[in-house]
Amino acid sequence: MKRLLYIAFISIVLIFADSAIAQGYKYYNLDCFPVLGTLAPNATARYSRLPDEMKDSIRSDLWGLGLHSAGLAVRFRSNSSRLSAKWHSRNKFNMNHMTATGIRGLDLYVLQDSIWTTVSSARPSFNNHNSTSTLVTDMKPGVMREYMLYLSLYDGVDSLYIGVDSSAVVMPPVLNLPRVGKPIIMYGTSILQGGCATRPGMAHTNILQRQLQREVVNLGFSGNARLDPEIGRLMADSDASLFVLDMLPNCTADMLDERLENFVTILRNKHPETPILFVESPMFPISRFSTEVFETLTEKNARFRKIYERLVEAGDANIHYFRSEDILGVDYEATVDNYHFTDTGFQRFADSMLPVVKSLLKD
Numbered sequence: 001m002k003r004l005l006y007i008a009f010i011s012i013v014l015i016f017a018d019s020a021i022a023q024g025y026k027y028y029n030l031d032c033f034p035v036l037g038t039l040a041p042n043a044t045a046r047y048s049r050l051p052d053e054m055k056d057s058i059r060s061d062l063w064g065l066g067l068h069s070a071g072l073a074v075r076f077r078s079n080s081s082r083l084s085a086k087w088h089s090r091n092k093f094n095m096n097h098m099t100a101t102g103i104r105g106l107d108l109y110v111l112q113d114s115i116w117t118t119v120s121s122a123r124p125s126f127n128n129h130n131s132t133s134t135l136v137t138d139m140k141p142g143v144m145r146e147y148m149l150y151l152s153l154y155d156g157v158d159s160l161y162i163g164v165d166s167s168a169v170v171m172p173p174v175l176n177l178p179r180v181g182k183p184i185i186m187y188g189t190s191i192l193q194g195g196c197a198t199r200p201g202m203a204h205t206n207i208l209q210r211q212l213q214r215e216v217v218n219l220g221f222s223g224n225a226r227l228d229p230e231i232g233r234l235m236a237d238s239d240a241s242l243f244v245l246d247m248l249p250n251c252t253a254d255m256l257d258e259r260l261e262n263f264v265t266i267l268r269n270k271h272p273e274t275p276i277l278f279v280e281s282p283m284f285p286i287s288r289f290s291t292e293v294f295e296t297l298t299e300k301n302a303r304f305r306k307i308y309e310r311l312v313e314a315g316d317a318n319i320h321y322f323r324s325e326d327i328l329g330v331d332y333e334a335t336v337d338n339y340h341f342t343d344t345g346f347q348r349f350a351d352s353m354l355p356v357v358k359s360l361l362k363d
Contacts, residue, residue, distance in 0.1 A: 024165070024166060025082075025084050025163030025164065025165070025166075026163065026164055026165070026166045026168070027084075027086060027161040027162065027163045027164075028161060028162050028163075028164070028170040029159070029160070029161055030074045030076065030149070030160045030161065030162055030170075031046050031159075031160070033074050033075060033076045033170075033172060034074070034075045034076075034172065034173065034180070035047070035072055035073070035074055035075075036072065036073045036074075036075060036148075036178060036180060036209075036215050037049075037071040037072045037073055037183075037209075037215060037216065037217050037218055038072055038217070039051070039185075039217055039219075039234055039235075039237075039238055040052070045067060045156070045158070047069045047072055047151055047156065047157045047158075047160070048066060048067055048069075048156075049066045049067075049068070049069070049070070049071070049072070049217075049218070049219065050062075050063065050066030050067075050234070051234070054066070054230060054234065057230055058228060058230045058231075059224070059228065061221075061223075061224050062221055062224050062228060062230075062231070065193070065221045065222060065224060066221070067090060067156040068152070068153070068154055068155060068156055068193065069151035069152050069153075069155070069156055069157045070151075070152075070153045070154070070193045070194050070200075070203065070205075070218045070220055071153075071194075071203065071205050071206060071216065071217065071218025071220070072150070072151045072157075072218075073148050073149060073150045073151065073206070073209075074148070074149045074151070074160065075146075075147070075148055075149075075172075075173040076147055076149070076162065076170055076171065076172065076173060077144055077145060077146045077147060077170075077171050077172070077173050077174065078144070078145065078147065078162070078164050078168055078169065078170045078171070079141070079142050079143060079144045079145070079168050079169060080139075080141075080164035080165045080168035080169075080170075081137070081138065081139045081140065081141035081142075081165055081168070082134070082135075082136060082137040082138065082139065082164070082165060083108065083119075083134075083135040083136050083147075083162060083163065083164060084132065084133065084134050084135060084162070084163030084164075085106050085108075085122040085131075085132070085133050085135055085149070085160070085161065085162055085163065086130070086131070086132045086159075086160075086161040086163065087106065087122075087130075087131055087157050087158075087159060087160045087161070088129050088130050088131075088157070088158040088159045089104045089124060089129050089130075089131065089152065089155045089156070089157065089158070090129075090155055090156030090157065090158050091155050091156065092104070092128065092129045092155070093154055093155045095154065095195075095196075097196055097336050097337050097340065098154065098195055098196035098197075098336070098340070099196075099198045099199070100123070100124050100126065101121050101122075101123055101124070101198060101199045102153050102154065102194065102195075102196065102197045102198050102199055102200060102202075103124075103152065103153060103154040103155055104124040104131070104152045104154070104155040105121050105122050105123055105124045105131075105133075105152060105199060105200065106121065106122035106133070106135075106149055106150065106151060106152065106157075106160075106200065107121045107122070107149070107150040107199045107200040107201040107202075108120055108121070108122070108135050108136070108147060108148075108149050108150075109147065109148045109149075109150070109201060109210070110145050110146065110147055110148075111145070111146040111147075111148075111175065111177060114177070114213075115210075116148060116177075116178075116210040118201060119135060119136050119147075120135045120136050121135075121199040121200075121201075122135055124152075129158075141165070141168075144171075146173055146174070146175055146177070148178075149162070150199075150200035150201050150206055151200060152200060153193060153194030153195070153197060153200050153203055154193065154194065154195065154222070177213050178209050178210070178212070178213050178214050178215050178216075179213055179214040179215065180215050181215070181239070182214075182239055182240065182241040182363065183214070183215040183216060183217045183238070183240060183241065184208070184212070184214065184215070184216045184217070184240070184241055184242045184244065184357065184361075185216075185217045185219060185235050185238060185240045185242070185243055185244065186205050186216060186217065186218060186219060186220070186244040186246060187219040187220075187225065187231065187235065187243070187244065187245055187246065187247060188219070188220045188221075188225050188244075188245075188246035188247050188250075188279075189220060189221070189222065189223070189225045189246070189247060189248075189249045189250045190220065190222035190223060190249075190340060191220070191246075191249065191339075191340060191341055192204075192205065192218065192219075192220030192225070192246055193218065193220030193221065193222050194206075194218070194220065195222060195340040195341075196336045196337075196340040196341065196342070197341070197343055197346055198342075198343050199343075202343040202346050202347070203218070203346060204341075204346040204347075204349045204350040204353070205218040205220070206218075207346060207347060207350035208350050208353065208354065208357065211350065211354055212354075212357065212358070212361075214241075214361075217238070217240075219231060219234075219235070221250075223250060224250065225246075225247035225249075225250040225251070226247070226250055226251060226255060226259070227247060227251060227255065227256075227259035227260060227262075227263045229259075229262065229263065229266060232262075232263045232266035232267060233266055235266075235267060236266050236267050236269065236270040236271060237270070240271065240274055241274070241275075241361055241362065241363065242274065242275050242276075242277065242357065242360055242361060243267055243271070243274060243275070243276045243277070244276075244277045244279060244357075245263075245276065245277065245278055245279060246279035248279070248280065248281035248300055248301070248304060249281050249339075251300065252300070253296075253299050253300050253303045256300065256303045256304055256307060257303060257307070260304075260307050261307060261310075261311070264276065264311065264316075264319070268316070273318055274318065275318050275319075275320060275360040275361075275362075276318065276319045276320070277320050277321075277322055277356065277357070277360060278304060278308050278319065278320065278321045278322065279322045279324070279353075280301050280304060280305075280321075280322060280323055280324035281297050281300055281301055281304075281324060282324045282327055282328055283297055283298075283324060283325075284297070284335065284338055284339050285328075285332040285335055285338045286338035286339070288332070301324070305321065308321050320356070320360060322353065322356055327348060327349055327352040327353075328341070328345050328348055328349065329344075329348050334348055
């Protein structure tokens with residue numbers, strides 16, 4: 001029976017394998033391999049973060065951002081001595097403060113001694129939507145390795161192939177790492193989406209996923225984390241182990257008063273005891289000089305804290321609060337533009353959150 005299943009799987013993969021063998025690589029379509037980090041496993045767009053039925057019920061900006069593949073990763077294993085990637089970027093998007101590797105590239109990790117470690121990033125083409133990039137060459141052949149390939153943070157991936165030696169194979173993972181099921185669901189802004197990590201693996205949601213060895217869902221929507229109830233309902237329909245609400249930079253203080261408690265109620269209607277973590281807005285470096293920014297951030301954090309305290313006083317013992325003091329360090333060198341994080345900022349943020357998140361996980 002196992003042999004028949006193996007043959008059937010390989011047949012499916014080879015049907016979808018790219019017919020051309022370029023530079024000695026044999027390319028496999030990764031569409032039938034496990035995808036981590038999505039709440040829309042049956043979406044028409046394979047690498048979407050939002051299910052098809054939400055398209056006509058949410059703001060168009062949110063829908064478009066949901067097609068960005070932030071936080072998604074494909075798991076596979078291979079015994080190839082080298083690996084190459086081919087993919088199609090939905091938008092061929094560029095920004096003037098974030099690397100193309102972070103926006104439209106891929107990022108490969110390998111499991112060594114139960115720890116995920118970086119192998120290489122796949123650099124996207126500047127000229128068109130189609131990209132081909134060599135990830136690694138000259139590894140010891142014949143060794144079966146477990147891989148995790150992170151997808152683009154600020155663009156969507158329409159198709160994805162992995163290239164291996166002509167004599168090598170690509171197979172489903174054997175190890176359930178990061179552990180799939182009861183994911184940590186994190187909701188937030190452009191920072192949570194991954195702006196401005198130099199490569200996808202350095203977004204703090206992905207760092208936490210590797211540190212915790214469990215699935216993390218990235219619901220970061222650049223400029224659009226405004227407590228839309230539709231997103232709350234999507235989160236509530238999942239079997240989450242923890243909800244993280246980190247949307248403050250996109251919300252006004254009045255918006256918090258108007259929408260936050262309703263958003264929490266949506267989650268609580270289906271998850272009365274699942275921990276919810278409120279994350280303060282960082283006091284971004286520019287707040288040292290801009291009076292307006294300082295006052296705005298201070299006011300929003302104060303309103304946020306009051307709502308948290310009100311919910312706790314009303315009897316919700318599973319809402320928790322994460323303060324933002326010094327989460328980016330004290331040297332003010334952890335951002336690109338006074339707001340969006342560098343890789344250093346993401347690593348510091350993840351390291352600050354790690355013990356708090358660990359303490360809230362019940363399994």
